[in-house]
Amino acid sequence: MDYFWTKLKKKRKNPKNRVLRDALTSGRAELVWVNYNPGPTGPAIFGSTHEFCHSGYSWHKWCSNSSHSSGKYGSPLAFTKTANAALLPAQVTPDASLNRILKDLLDSAHNLPKLSHGNIAPINLTLNELRKETQELLRNEKFNGNYTKAHYLLSKSGVNASEIESDLEALPAKGEESAVATTGEKHTRTTNLAPEGDDIENYFIAKKDETILNAIEQSLASALRDFDKFISLSVSIDWKVRKDVLKKQLGIPVSTKISKEDLAKSFTWKKALPEANRLLAPMASSKASTHSTKQVSRDKFESNARVVYTLNEHRLENRAFSVFSNFEELCKTSVDSKSKQMGEIWRVLAELCDEKSAKISQEQLFSEQYQKPRVEKLLKKRIVQNAKSVLEQQFFNYMDEIYTKDEKKPQAYLPATNINKVLYFIHKVITKNNGSTLMEKTLNYNGVPIWALVYYLLRSGLYPEAVELTLANAEAFNKFDKNFPIYMSHFAQSGCIGLPSELHERISADFQQTFQFISEDAPEFDPYKYAVYKIIGKCDLVRRNLPRALNLSIEDWLWFHLLILNEFGASSASDLLYENYTLENLQRKVVLLGPQQFNASSNHPVYAKTLVMLGLYELAVQYVYENIYECDAVHLAIALNYYGLLNLARISSNELLVIENDTPQINMSRLVGSYTRTFKISDPKVAAQYLILICLSRGGKNNDESAKCHEALRELILVSREFGLLLGELSPEGDKIPGILERQRSLINLPDISSFYHQITERSAQRCEEEGRFFDAIRLYQLCQDYDTVVALLNKFLSELLSMTELSKPLLTGNTFRTPEGTLQPTETSENNLILLSRRLTGVFDRNSFILGKISPKEREILSYLLPIVDIRELFVRKDWQER
Structure with missing residues (x-):
């Protein structure tokens, strides 16, 4: 690229070259290829000149007899693409033309000349360094003073070299500082490298420019190293996939099929970008959460x-x-x-x-029981019992509300006992919604549907009333149900967990004897009796459902499944796996059903x-x-x-x-x-x-x-940047008033104040220093009472300010602005000017012995030198030579 532009500058008089150079400069054309061995019709890589120009490219050639020709390698060719030509697509599919181009490119690369001096390192010297090296070479150059051949040549023309030399030596010396000797060791040129006289200012300007350029070069080199390190740590490239893609583009057959997804995955970030990994950034959300x-x-x-x-x-x-x-x-x-x-x-x-x-x-009441690979059984039992109780209380409140709202209730449902409320609910809601058929299928004793009443007492959580009902009406149950009052009593006493093993076997046998050979649609099938036996005895858990005639709501369904869980009772360990029903089984069932069902x-x-x-x-x-x-x-x-x-x-x-x-x-x-x-x-x-x-x-x-x-x-x-609110305020005397975080530091596991300073304040200050927020960094270091670092930063910033500011420019402008009230206020304060901040903090520190004790003598001494230098600079800029 450098060579190409050099040729443009050398051929400035050629109008074609000027047109090409203007196109490149204005952005209407772009450099495409430079070749050192063109054929008569253009570069072979793009075919004939006609084909190449037809695609939107034009090529230009400099004459080989130019004094700036490239020698044996021929003249350089510059190819440009004009702005009105069709743009190449961003991604090219591997067709025949592209494969031919890539193959020709590889062949041309193999035919490139090999330079014999390719191992010579490039010259990276400034102009001053080159001048010094040249002068050193001149000093070390040896002249033997043997001019015999020249004397013979001159003598043939009638010239006496000896006489001319004598005459020249007899001439008076003039401008000795620039004279050059003509014989022997006098051929050595001497140039004073040290600045003299009026060249002092130019010397310092050159040295400053050289220092700045060196600093820029070092900064660029450091940035390059940091970027390479960041890429190696953050980017993962699958070179195998990239290699296969290149082979495919070159027309080389590959065994694997590469999809767009594979190509995209071949270049990935090893870790999230810093912006994406910040805790306070918005979280990735789905469409549902928008x-x-x-x-x-x-x-x-x-x-x-x-x-x-x-x-x-x-x-x-x-x-x-x-x-x-x-x-x-x-x-x-x-x-x-x-x-x-x-x-x-x-x-x-x-x-x-x-x-x-x-x-x-x-606080953390259940952490030891819950935050484990498997939740402890005691906590699971508590969760189930609580859920059951909530559902039962909710149903009772619903039933009580129906009973209370109706002020014209029949006398049969008075007084307002829990059993009467349940009977009224059966009369008002169940019979009305399902007709009299459902009640006719269950056992009625003195006009009371016994099994329906027991079921809804259980559903309402009224277990004592259910026990009382069964014991008081024991004669209502026939010979097949004579043990039911016993089952009911033990079930209520166990907290609805389950029956003892012996009773569980007996109730299961009774259940099988009653319902094994009766279908749900049979006239003699009692859905309420089936439900009560299923709940109390946890019978036949292969079928974990209730009859359709009960018309269960979502809450009823959930309540039923909570009651038939058998992992907490004495009979929980069944020999048959399909009869074990745990909380995990119910959880998986609910998740599988999904929100659409609930x-x-x-x-x-x-x-x-x-x-x-x-x-x-x-x-x-x-x-x-x-x-x-x-x-x-x-x-x-x-x-x-x-x-x-x-x-x-x-x-x-x-x-x-x-x-x-x-x-x-x-x-x-x-x-x-x-x-x-x-x-x-x-x-x-x-x-x-x-x-x-x-x-x-x-x-x-x-x-x-x-x-x-x-x-x-x-x-x-x-x-x-609310440092005062979050971390604390600094009084004019340098004392600190704690902020919110410091006062509540025990809540973030930092009860020790030094740990709080180190983890929160000091690390925040370091981050500000890295980001160039100098004023924030100084204030944060003050808040963590690291006063030695405060003074060190002031010294660093003042030194940079003094070295980087021109001598003719003031460090303090003294500008003012007018407030809405009409008063004039300075634009530069200790909040935005390092010099004023340094002066203010120096005064504060000098008045506080506690702070002085935390500052090293070396840093204090440096600051005591820098501030007077600032004052001297200001006097120099104002040309106030009398001020002392």
Whole structure:
């Protein structure tokens, strides 16, 4: 390229060359190829001249007899493509013409001349260095002074060389400083390398330019090395795929078939780019979650933020806090379906953790039981019991509401006992919706459908009433059901877990004897009796369903499956695997059915609530994030993590849900960090309260989450620049007033102040220093009380300022601006000028013995020299020679 432009400059008079040069300079043409052995009709690589020009290219040749010709290699050819020619496509398919071009290119490459002096290193010297080297060569050059042949030549022409030499030596010396001797050692030229007289200023200018160029060269070399290192660490290239692609383009057959996906995967980043890996950046979201990430109302945002702040304050004082109940209260003010869903979820979780009776802190209450490869059986039993209780209470409230609303109830359903409420529900709802046929198929005793009554008492959670009913009406059961009151009593006493082994065998035998040979459509089939035996005895678990005649709702279906789980009772270990029914089986069944089955009613979707009731908390967070609101998903994850009911991702990912060893895990740090993206600048105090909760897992003892929390807080500090609010203020005397993070440092696993300074403040200062934010770096070093580094930075910045500023330019301009009130204020202050900042800090440090004790004598001495130099520079620029 350099040679090509040299030839253009040498052939400036040729009008064709000038047209080509103008086209290249203006961007209307581009250099395509330079060849040193052209054929008579153009370069062979592109075919004939006609074919080449027809494709939009033109070629130009310089005459070989030019004084600037390239010698034996011929004259260079420059080929350009004009702007109006058809552009080549970005990606070319390997057709015949392209294969021929690539083959010709390879052949031409093999025919290139080999330079014999190719091992000679290039010259990388400045002009001054070249001048010095030349003068040294002249000094060392030896002249033997033997001019015999020249004397003979001159004597033939009648010239006496000896006489001429004598005459020349007799001439008076003139301009000795530039004279050159003519014989022997006098041929050596001497040039004074040191600057003399008026050349001093030029010498310094040259030296400065040389220093700047050297610095630029070093900086470029360093940047090149850093870039190569970054590429080697960050980029992964599959050279085998790239090699096969090149072979295919050259027409060489390859055994493997390369798709576009394989070609794209052959060049990948080993790790995410720095911008994509930041914790406070938006998280990758699917199409389903796009609407959920919309901003909520300001009232809801502030209400949630107050709950989070109160949670952190209670944690700081190690006091109990009902986090689920507080979030439930916030949902009561909204009437939309999504808020109702979240309200039910909060209620389920509040009941699980028994928040109403909590007197001490319940932080990480279940972490030891839940955050394991397999959840402990005791916690699973608690989850099942809680879900069953919630469903039963919900059904009883629904039944009680129907009973209360009707003020004209028949006297048969009075007084308002629980049994009368159930009987009225059967009369008002079940009989009305299903007709009298259903009640005729069940056992009626004195006009009371016994099995239906027992079933709905169980469904309402009224187990004592069910036991009382069966014992009081024992004569109602025939000879096949005479043991049922015993079954019922033991079932209620076990907490609905199951019957002892002996009773389980007896009830299973009774069940088989009654229903083994009766189909569901038979007239004598009693659906309520079948359901009661199925629930109490957990009989025939191969068929895990109830008769269609009962017309179960989603809640009824879930309640039934919770009751027939047999992994917690004495008879849980069955010899037949297909008769074992565990919580994991039910969880897989619900996930397999999916939200479409549980959200059949748009007015009352229950999939999220079902996931929570079954202990699928990670999937619940994901579903709420994608289908309800991001805000609700964040607070659900925070509350679950507070109690230790959330598995957190240990690997770095930009996805919300990570599956590791078949265990779903939530990317808590990215979820919370992404949520703060909308208010990390406007409300950094609120953002800090959320980011602190990243360190919540295992009471702050999770090292991975602690590191992510610290990283997120440092990013918040650098982005918001609210150093005083987050880290603390500095008084005029140099004393420090703690900020929010320093006061709450125990919540982020940094109880020691020196650890807090090192992990948060000092590392933030180092990041500012790397990014060139000098004023921020100095202030942050002050906040972590690293005063020696503060003075060292001031010395460094002042030195650079003095060395890089022209002598004729002032360091302080003294400019002012007019405020809206009409007063004049200086544009340069200690907030934006290093000199004024240095002077102010020097005064502060000198008045504080504590700070002086932390500054090394060497740094103090350097600063004491630099500031007077600044003053001298200012006097020099103003030409104030009298000032001392």
